[in-house]
Amino acid sequence: MTLLIHSMSEFSDIILHALQIAGVRNIAEVGAEFGGTSQQLAAYARVTGGSLTSIDPAPKNEFLAWVAQTPEVRHMPEASHDAMPKLSNIDAWVIDGDHNYYTVIEELRIANRLALRDGKHLFALMHDVSWPCARRDCYYAPDRIPAEHRHPYSYEAGVTLGDPQLHEGRGFRGCGSFAWALHEGGPRNGVLTAVEDFLEETRTEERPLAWAHVPAVFGLGILFDSAAPWAPALAEMIMPWHNNKLLHALETNRLSNYLAVIDWQDRTAGRAAA
Known part of the structure; x- marks a missing residue:
């Protein structure tokens, strides 16, 4: 799985080029995990005299040791x-938390309300907007999702x-660390x-x-106020990457290879168990 x-x-x-174009100083990060992205954002904030606030109820120990x-x-x-x-005057949101409809749309709504309140241009960079989370909820903590939204x-x-169904004990799965919605597609998913x-x-x-x-590495999404003075420069920078067919093909190949490795591991484990 480490592949x-x-x-x-x-x-x-x-990401860092986009932050520079937008003149971002104060960053809020949702989801730290091991802190790989956090360290890059902190270095950027340090150089620009800005700040980084990292939101994560249960990050990995590596992040906690670093942030200490x-x-x-x-x-x-x-x-x-x-x-x-609880935050204010955030210039950019980097969102990579729980990858499900309810969590993400509420995060965007909150970020938008805060931007309007503080007179900021909404600017959010988001992960996992491609397969498999694009049209299927992923739950790291299902109990935090209201039942009517889960x-x-x-x-x-x-x-x-290419298969909307889940497969028991097969495919890309959480093995207890995260859960997939049973179906793909449809409203609020x-x-x-x-x-x-x-x-x-x-x-x-x-x-x-x-x-x-x-469309690479599970998908990066960039959402921004097109009326911002820096919007044309940001659009010019990101346009070659937007819905890039070559990147999409490479990502599909990468995922196909990874799924083949998982299948090989499962078959090997099955033979060993027998």
Whole structure:
């Protein structure tokens, strides 16, 4: 399983360039995990004289050890929906927390309300907007999702490319660490669906929002206020990456190879058990 490339830090060149273009100083990060992206954001904030606030109720020990030695970084060990409203004057949100519809659309709504309140241009960089979370909820903590917003799920069943069904004991799966919704697609299901619904519900506002999708390493999404003075420069930088067919083909190949490795591991484990 260690073969999987999954970190948002793989997009560091694009992310840091986007932050520079937008003149970002104060950053809020949702989801720290091991702290790979956090360290890059902290270094950026240090150079620009800005700040980094990292929101994660249960990060890995590696992150906790790092943040304990990095006093300029503020860690909020709370769920995003509780922590975000306590912040102010955030220039950019880096969202890589729980990858499900309810969590993500509420995070975007909160970020938008805070931007309007503080006179900021909404700017969010988001991970996992491509397969498998684009149209299927992933739950790290299902109990935090209200029952009416939570799809039936499984910790043991896995996903495979081109198949909307889950497969028990096969495919890309959490093995107890995270769960997949039993079905793919449909209303209120998946990260990309949350983004699209948020864009639709904010379409009548005076600030038109722009969206770009980089289809690699589970997908990077960039959501920003197209009326911002820096928006044209950001759009010019990100446009070659947006829905790039070559990147999409490479990502599909990468995932196919990884799923083949999982299948090989499962068959090997099955023979050993027999």
